[in-house]
Amino acid sequence: MRKSVDEAIDRFEHHTFAGLHLEKLHAAEDPNVRTIRIDGSRRGIVLKPETGDVYCLIAVMEHDAAIKYAKSRKFSVNQKLGVLEVRDATALAQVKPALDALAQTQPERLFAAYGDGELINLGLDADVLPIVRLLTSEDHLVALESMLPQPQYLALVALASGMSPQEAWEEICGLLPDSSPPEAVDTSDLVTAMERSPGDVVFVSGPDDLAQMLAHPFALWRIFLHPSQRRLAGRRSYNGAVQVTGGAGTGKTVTALHRARHLAELGEPVLVTTFTTTLAETLDGQLDLLIDDPEARDRVEVINIDKLAYRIVKDAGGHNPKIAGKAEIQALWNIAIEHTAAPFSAAFLRREWEQVILAQDLSGREAYLGCVRRGRGRQLNPAQREKAWAAIARFLELLAGTGARTHMQIAAEAARILAAEPAPRHRHIVVDEAQDLHPAQWRILRAAVAVGPDDLFIVGDPHQRIYDHRVSLKSLGITVTGRSHKLKLSYRTTAEILNWAVRLLGVEPVAGLDDTQDSLAGYRSSLHGRRPVVRGFPDRNAELDALVEQVRAWLDAGVEPHAIGIATRFVSGVGRIEQALAAEGISTASLAASGSAQECVRVGTMHRMKGLEFRCAAVTGADAEALPAAVALTDKDEDPTAHAHDLQRERCLFFVACTRARDSLYVSYTGAPSPFLPGRAG
Structure with missing residues (x-):
């Protein structure tokens, strides 16, 4: 399709003086709309x-769909914001009689509390206002989303959600690149409206510009900056640390990358860090695509937080720290419990050590016995604390005897090393996936960068917390008050996928990073596509056969292999998926694979999906035995709060895996479905 569009534009460029190839439509809602032939079956809609x-060029569609779209849409200029708008004028006219009839049966109207002047001041126009006056419920407003001009719809959503007219105005001003509406608006000037809508319209002067824009289609999607993001990333300077939160696909990572580029282009070195190695490698590759200036690119270092801690400790000690493996750690906890007859499970003691002792950097027995155990649900009396400390101390003795340390111990040591140095090592640090960092890792970052303007640029989403780390930035000397921003519009995932996936999270409140609860209120997508497909099977072989069939269908439809991602809960399931695909001649690579594996479908665990994006994603094994995974849950009788946190973390993991999909999501299970599933979708 890209090739056909390119050729059509090339043909058109040589005949624009006569307007050749553009066809006007009979009985169209907008006299400024034309169509152009793209190839034998497709037409483009041209404003x-x-x-x-x-x-x-507005859109490219199959012939009949293009004609229907072109006849029904009307383009206009928002009378307050001055941006380009599009509405489905035909659909609005068709739905108005039904809304009118329904309104006559209802005693109250949704926007009765607001006068016409207030609504007009928010950009509503004379065509939309009469329809708005007929609305009686938020469900009816949501049903009009695809018909109404987006700025006007968002203003109405803001009011319906409880915002004041002033708050609603500030919300829709976020659609503008600099959040500043023009002093005067000429509603007949469509070209100026296009220029004010850089998130929707890109101006190209010829085929070279177009070719450059289309050169890296999916990769470019990952680094494209939309207006609300541009305002945050391109600000000259902030007075201190900045926090940017938002749901999946709202562009937090791309905002962080552009912020790193902005700082680097000002001539300052920048450290970019995140939780996992896979995501760090992905960020590194995206920066290569984003920063053209070699000198500016050299100023940006990307490293995951564990490697950063490891390097700090290695440089200070002159030798490589030895890392304890998971199996070894579990065995040592079991021995420590046996030696001390502790009445606790290994999981409980490990969390007590990581979430209380390491989190607060407690120095010994007395500090632990007198501390406040924030975030721990089960209360311990003094005698129980003594027993817990005895077991933890014994574990630490056994671990020290092996000469190995855990990643969190190395992080704590790295933080102490940096804190003792005469001056911080860095001027700017950008942090991605901030919700997954442990307090010890935050202490590394706080000690590594000087307190001051543009010291920390922090992005994350507490609803995507897939590791059991909770933190208060303020308690660690990181203040974001007055510099916290929330992104609400998902540019990656369609509304159909998003609305379905949000229900996976349940209704429990989620703790943010700044001592407040985080909400997804207002989180939305303007993209539309197919609903997620959820299928159940009697056995694993049938599930794998259907997965292979689905992947083959995506490939046959022209989806690039590397733009397909498959996730499952356990490592054991990854091998079975790889074998099933290989048997059908479909090459696979790990989700952690480098960009060299372009001809491979990516496969891995749900944890490995973190921070990645795919055109099409499949999540398999979504059954009651895997989600939630029993091994990941604290016994409810031992610690009900920890049990609730574990359940929510499993929900977040499922949510993360499903929201990696841009266009299509396929979910399957064997036997009983996961209780997290919101129901069958087809």
Whole structure:
């Protein structure tokens, strides 16, 4: 399709003086709309303002769909924001009688509390206002989303969610690149409206510009900056640490990358860090695509937090620290419990050590016995604390005897090393996936960068917390008050996938990073596509056969192999998926694979999906035995709070895996479905 569009534009460029190839439509809602032949079966919809030499390609569709779209849409200029709008004028006219009839049966109207003047000041126009006056419920407003101009719809959503007119105005001003509406708006000037809508319209002067824009289609998607993100990433300077939160696909990572580029282009070295190695490698590759200037690129270092801690400790000690493996750690906890007759499970003691002692950097027995155990549900009396400390101390003795340390111990040591140094090592640090960092890792970052303007740029989403780390930034000397921002519009995932996936999270409140609860209120997508497909099977072989069939269908439809991601809960399931695909001649690679594996479908665990994006994603094994995974849950009788946290973390993991999909999501299970599933979708 890209090739056909390129050829059509090339043909058109040589004949624009006569307007050749553009066809006007009979009985169209908008006289400025034309269509153009793309190939044998497709047409493009073109907006041609009456004045000026600008032609805007709006969409490319199959012939009949293109004609229907072109006849029904009307383009306009928002009378307050000055941005380009599009509405389905035909659909609005068709739905108005039904809304009118329904309104006559209801005693109250949804926006009765607001006068016409207040609504007009939010950008609503004379065509939309009469329909708005007929609405009686939020469900009816949501049903109109695809028909109404987006700025006007968002203003109404803001009011319906409880915002004041002033708050709603500030919300829709976020659609503008600099959040500043123009002093005057000419509602007949479509070209100026396009220029004010850089998130929707890209101006190209010829085939070279177009070719460059389409050169890296999926990769470019991952680094494209939308207006609300540009405002955050491109600000000259902040007075201190900045926090940016938002749901999956809202562009937090791309905002962080552009912020790193902005700082690097000002001539300052920048450290970019995140939780996992896989994501760090992905960020590194995206920066290569984003930063053209070699000198600026050299100023940005990307490293995951464990490697950073390891390097600090290694440089200070002159030798490689030895890392304890998971199996070894579990065995030592079991021995420590046996030696001390502790009445606790290994999981409980490990969390007590990581979430209380290491989190607060407690120095010994007395500090532990007198501390406040924040975030721990089970209360311990003094005698129980003594027993817990005896077991933890014995574990630490056994671990020291092996000469190995855990990643969190190395992080704590790295933080102490940096804190003792005369001056911080860094001027700017950008942190991605901040919700997964442990307090000890935050202490590394706080000690590594000087307190001051632009010291920390922090992005994350507490609803995607897949590791049991909870933190208060303020308690660690990181203040983001007045510099916290939330992104609400998902640019990756369709509304159909998003609305379904959000229900996986349940209704329990989620703790943020700044001592407040985090909410997904207002989280939405303007993209539309197919609903997620959820299928159940009697056995694992049938599930794998259907998965292979689905992957083959995506490939046959032209989806690039590397743009397909498959996730399952356990490592054991990954091998079975790889074998099933290989048997059908479909090459696979790990989710952690480098960009060299372009001809391979990516396969891995749900944890490995963190921070990645795919055009099409499949999540398999979503059954009651795997989600939630029993091995990941604290016994409810031992610690009900920890049990609730574990359940929510499993929900978040499922949510993360499903929201990696941009266009299509396929979910399957064997036997009984996961209790997290919101129901069958088809």
